[in-house]
Amino acid sequence: MARIGNSELDVFPLALGANVFGWSADEAQSFAVLDAFAAGGGDFVDSADLYGKGGGSETIIGKWLDSRGRRDDIVVATKVGGHTDFKGLKPETIKKGAEASLRRLGAEHIDLYYTHFDDPEVPVEEIITALDDLVKEGKVRTIGASNISPERLAASLDFSEREGLARYEIIQPHYNLVERDKYEGPLADLAAARGLSAAPYFGLALGFLTGKYRPGGPAVDSVRSERAAVYLTQERGPKVLAALDEVAAAHGVEVASVALAWLAAQPTVLAPIASARTVEQVPALLAAAELELTAEEIASLTEASA
Numbered sequence: 001m002a003r004i005g006n007s008e009l010d011v012f013p014l015a016l017g018a019n020v021f022g023w024s025a026d027e028a029q030s031f032a033v034l035d036a037f038a039a040g041g042g043d044f045v046d047s048a049d050l051y052g053k054g055g056g057s058e059t060i061i062g063k064w065l066d067s068r069g070r071r072d073d074i075v076v077a078t079k080v081g082g083h084t085d086f087k088g089l090k091p092e093t094i095k096k097g098a099e100a101s102l103r104r105l106g107a108e109h110i111d112l113y114y115t116h117f118d119d120p121e122v123p124v125e126e127i128i129t130a131l132d133d134l135v136k137e138g139k140v141r142t143i144g145a146s147n148i149s150p151e152r153l154a155a156s157l158d159f160s161e162r163e164g165l166a167r168y169e170i171i172q173p174h175y176n177l178v179e180r181d182k183y184e185g186p187l188a189d190l191a192a193a194r195g196l197s198a199a200p201y202f203g204l205a206l207g208f209l210t211g212k213y214r215p216g217g218p219a220v221d222s223v224r225s226e227r228a229a230v231y232l233t234q235e236r237g238p239k240v241l242a243a244l245d246e247v248a249a250a251h252g253v254e255v256a257s258v259a260l261a262w263l264a265a266q267p268t269v270l271a272p273i274a275s276a277r278t279v280e281q282v283p284a285l286l287a288a289a290e291l292e293l294t295a296e297e298i299a300s301l302t303e304a305s306a
Helices: 027-039 051-068 091-105 124-136 150-163 186-194 205-210 225-233 236-251 255-264 279-288 295-304
Strands: 015-017 044-046 075-080 110-115 140-146 168-172 273-275
Touching: 015 027, 027 051, 027 279, 051 075, 051 091, 075 091, 091 110, 091 124, 110 124, 110 168, 124 140, 124 150, 150 168, 150 186, 205 225, 205 236, 205 255, 225 236, 236 255, 236 295, 255 279, 255 295
Parallel strands: 015 044, 015 273, 044 075, 075 110, 110 140, 140 168
Antiparallel strands: none
């Protein structure tokens, strides 16, 4: 188990992305994936108010939690700011968005509540104060930020600490073996310096890092295939796949497990996020949480992705 920042939340070192629930995975498929993830020890699920056509993901998770009696031992993360009815981060929007998420989840509190997209038009003081109100009311346990600049993150942390309010304990950046520039550098340095955890999204680069996209290979039946296949046209894409193949063969695991294990081994990374549309995709995610790469293997993957 791993602790989120300086919070009281301990989680499985891999988060199940629920962005596919209510979208490319219907309720029955989503239940089956959640069952398999929980059976393997997973207890960290990442959703958002816009996932699954405007909240369908949260609704599915809420139904599953009730039907399986898992309310108290599954950590649910969700986000505000992207739903059609709750765009942006004005204080009233944050509070109304939280109430709507709580209704869909059928929950009394949200374990981890992220701002999904920063809203530069709203002062960080107003955003943090609204989030702190939710924490004080017992509706949110811990807060985090996704898609935020180092400057706005630092200003938010400074305000929280100066005023003694709830502070961001975790960030959710876009980060994986073929997308490193979006996180490495000022944002990662700030997270390390201020004791924040990171839960990177697109941990498998839209499925590219599962190894199912290959030069000259067959077409992949996925709603993300067009975007994922772009990595094949970049120099680092095939190089990363070759390095992943070598390490995966050495450990007798799937390529996806190695890609996520590399991510988990990076400074500040607490739990990579990866989604599964089918039960068959779950074991590779769970295996990543137990896979320990050697320093040499991590170095070879890092070099291939440079």
